[in-house]
Amino acid sequence: MTVRPPTLRDKRRYLLVRVDPAGTPIDQKELYYAISDAVTALFGDVVAAIMVQAVICAEGDRHIVIRCRRGTERELAIALSTITACRETRIALRIIAASGTIESLRERLRQKAAGRDPSSDPTGDDEAPAGNAGRDWAAPAPADIPPTNAGPGAVQDPLPGGRVIDGKEYIGTYCDGQKVDVIEKGFKNTHRLFLTRSDLEES
Amino acid sequence: MKITDAAVWPYPAGDSSVRRLALEARELGFDSIVAIDTPPSTFEGVDILSGILVREGGMKEVMSRVKRAKGTPAVISVQAGDAGFNRAVVGHRGVHILRGIHAADKNGFDHVTAKMAADNRVAIDIDLSALIAARGIARQRALQRYRDVMVLQNRFEFPLTVSSNARSVLDLRATREVSGLLTLLDMDLPVIERALNGVAEVTTPVPPSVRAIP
Secondary structure (H helix, E strand, C coil), X not given: CCCCCHHHCCCEEEEEEEEECCCCCCCHHHHXXXXXXXXXXXXXXXXXXXXXXXXXXXXXXXXXXXXXXXXXXXXXXXXXXXXXXXXXXXXXXXXXEEECCHHHHHHHHXXXXXXXXXXXXXXXXXXXXXXXXXXECCCCCHHHCCCCXXXXXXXXXXXXXXXXXXXXXXXXXEEECCEEEEEECCCCCCCEEEEEHHHHHHC | CCCEEEEECCCCCCCECHHHHHHHHHHCCCCEEEEECCCCXXXXXXXXXXXXXXXXXXXXXXXXXXXXXXXXXXXXXXXXXXXXXXXXXXXXXXXXXXXXXXXXXXXXXXXXHHHHHHHHCCEEEEECHHHHCCCCHHHHHHHHHHHHHHHHHHHXXXXXXXXXXXXXXXXXXXXXXHHHHHHCCCCCHHHHHHHHCHHHHHHCCCCCCCCXXX
């Protein structure tokens, strides 16, 4: 099949999405099915067929790029907000930006990484303001958010040696600024708690 | 305008501390959250309002909880029930929010209750978890019920609130996502903005229309 000339091709839009919580392994195929199910459940097969959504690539450990047809990005964004799990794993998809090219989204990620000490964020994630590439989706405007990054302390283990909370032993799994995620020690049925440094200091 | 999430459930009811919920809520565009059974405070610029939810016990329990909470800044929500109960709740001074309309009786919220809610400034809560987590017939029913509520809201203009009912930071949604979800209920932007400001609207005392001048 010959490739269509650019004027006859479908116009596409790309969404840059962050997967929460940090450290969740991203299986693109599973994520595609989760998104597809969410779109179909909310808008039906007709809109899903018009949308032609696809998971294009994973950028870093936490970001993915999702493609859709131009004009359907609003519906896709709404459907993404209804995703709560991907194959038994609880996740939340946070839309960072939308753009007409993947390259501008990558540029945006690069600018974020450059605007911050890379060592402070082992996951490659960033909440800091970025450039103007792409359209902002997260609210409020990132520039209004005061930085919560604790700098070099962000890579330190928040719970050296673990911590006992309500009779269960927890170990630190992620830390960025005030945010600290801890996970119950064990092999199965381990619960994850989302805390802050203040919580740990007081406990 | 103060954008507020009308109900979150911090640890131990959920898996996130109230401070973490406040931190995430700020990043997602909220100015305040109503944390159920949590003392009021402020963290990183986010107001944490104390919330009381009355789920069972009938009208007697509602009156008792309202009486106990009198003089405190707590936001009092009551889980909706049948039509008679809902009318009694919206007519009771001190109740701020009637929530769970999507799970209440089909005729539990009618035009009479809507008029009373508008007169008494009792907000009707839109629970986003019913739209986010539910699938199939349950979500269809919730959409149907909330669309019906919106028909009455357009007529009587009673206050609305929006709650994520989050038990985890993963259940919170950004204001833009909330706005997108609310457009599924045929809500336009001014109504969405008013709904996001709903908690402030119902908790701010109304200045008296008539003032006695000595």
